[in-house]
Amino acid sequence: MNPLPPSLSDQTLRQVRRAWRKYGILWMGAVLVGLVAVLYAWLMDVGFGMFRSMQQSHFWLPLFITPAVGALCVWATRRYFPGAEGSGIPQVIATLEEDTTRRGQSLLSIKLLLGKIGVSFIGILGGFTIGREGPTVQVGAALMFNLRRLYPRASAALERRLILAGAAAGLSAAFNTPLAGIVFAIEELTRSFEHRASGVVITVIIFAGAVALGLNGNYTYFGTIHINSALTDMLALAVLVTGILTGIAGGFFCWLLLNTKRWIPARLQHLRSNRPIAFGALCGLAVALIGIIAGGATFGSGYVEAKGLLEGHQQLSVFYPFLKMASMVSSYLPGIPGGIFAPSLSIGAGFGNLLHQVFGNTSLEMLIALAMVGYLAAVTQSPITAFVIVMEMINGHALVISLMATALIASRVSRFFAPPLYDALSERYRVACAEAMPANAEIEQMKLKEVGEVKEVKELNNEQNSDSELGSGTQK
Structure with a gap:
């Protein structure tokens, strides 16, 4: 058998390489996001199960364990994983807005990804009111961002598309809500949608979601x-x-x-600024005390309580949403890695249960669904994302109009109190990154700014010629 002519062999190799850059890297990254999302969910469930077993056996143990865990999480985050605190969505927003490469290297590194998962697992072991869904957004963005190394040349436009796709896929895999992932990318992360990014986002969501469905089954x-x-x-x-x-x-x-400076006493402010580890322990003590007062209901993300209310086998006090909110504030203030999506849904479910005392002839499940979407929309001020998430997670298509109206009203009312939460928190990372920039780096950035825009336009034109559908970001 005669070997292929050198020209034909080279052409085939180029086609294979182009297909790998155009499809293979994205597919591989999407599968990886799905696998990590499922593993992370399992890890958090195991961690909270361990805490719950301990807490039910000895109700007083959280008074000692939760403060110790709080101190440990704050120490580990500040010492080894700065940038991993909180939900992770503000970090993704800050990275997408400008200076993507440098901010991504700081806020979306593999080290930070591992720290996010590890420290939040420790946090749930202590019963803190944190969720995994927000962190999964940062984890997905970090995984996709670091795949830029596999491209011959990575432009800023390519990096933004990878981050956007990874973040959307992370949310989609965490909730099993593919439509919500797309809407989240548009409404919360970018406030717009680049045409060429749409194919990338949808592709990654499909593959990540398929992996999650394959491992967890089709569920709501x-x-x-x-x-x-x-x-x-x-x-x-x-x-x-x-x-x-x-x-x-x-x-x-x-x-x-x-507005912590306007309501936290001066002594606690001083403790938070100068002795953050001790402040973390104090917040842990607050979480433990609230949990004991609530009979253990406020520990963890609140998923079990919300699901129990919807299924009709969970009885909660009318004070539950207020206690849960206090526990969530105490969990967020010290900077422990963990999200607020699931706790917000649980608080919303508690308000639905409370409203059922007033609207006694109205379906409890319907009130819970409305309150969940309302509270989530109020916290995020992203009403479309909120109602799509809740609609998909309860299979509640019959309530679409009601969910939309509740989300819109709640988000508008929320704006009288505060600006959009994630945008405001992302500003802190933008400021921190700007302050951390060395003077010579800033000068170099100013020098490159004039030619950067022209260069990026040329690169994007090249991308459009070679990869018109998905836009791999490779340069010819």
Whole structure:
């Protein structure tokens, strides 16, 4: 058999390399995001299960364990993983806005990814009110961002597309809500949608979601709710009241996080600034005390409590949403890695349970769904993302209009109290990165700015010629 002519062999090799850059890297990254999201979810479930077993056996143990875990998490985060604190979504927003390469190297490194997962696991071992969904967004963005090394030349436009796709896929895999991943990328992360990024985002979401479905099966996050149309006579009033109540509560929560100097006593402010590890222990003690007062209901993300309410086998006090909110504030203040998506949904479920005392003839499941979307929309001030997430996680297509209206009302009410939470928090990372920039790097950046835009336009034109559909970002 005669070997292929050298020209044909070289052409085939070039086609294989081009296909790898155009499709293979994205597919590999998407599969990796799905695998890590499933592993992270399993790890957090195991961690909270261990804490719950301990807490149910000895209700007083959190008084010692939770402060110790709080101190350990703060020490580890500040010492080894600065940038891993909180949910991770503000870090992604800050990286997408400008200076993507340098900020990505600081906020989306593999080291930070491992720290995010590891320290949040330790945090849930202590019963802190944190979720995994927000961190999964940062983890997905970090995984995709670091794949830029596999491209011959990585432009800023390519890096932004990879980060955007990874973040959207992370949210989609965490909640099993593919539509919400797309909407989240548009509404929360970029406030716009580049045409060439759409194919990348959808491709990564599909593959990451397929991996998560293959490992977890086809499921909805909170199951399926069934609404009896005969019980919806008061629906319009319920939507209005729920939107206003959750908007006030969510807006007040945002105000607390963004205005700590206006309500935390001076001594505690000093402790937070100068002895953050001790402050972390003190916050852990607050979480433990609140949890004991609530009979253990406020520990963890709140997923179990919200799902139990929806399924009708969980009984919670009318004070639950307020205690859960206090626990979430105490968990967020010291900077422990962990998200606020799932706790916000749990708080919303608690408000739905509270409203059922007023609207007794209205379906409890419907009120819980409305309150969940309202509180989440109030906290994020992203009403479209909020109602799509809740609609997909409860399979609640029959409530689409009601969910949309509640989300819109709550987000508008929330704006009277505070600006969008994630945008405000991302500003801190933009300032921190700017202050950390060496003087010579800043001068160099100014020199390159004039030619950078022209160069990027040329690179994008080359990309469009070679990769018109997905846009791999390789340069010819």
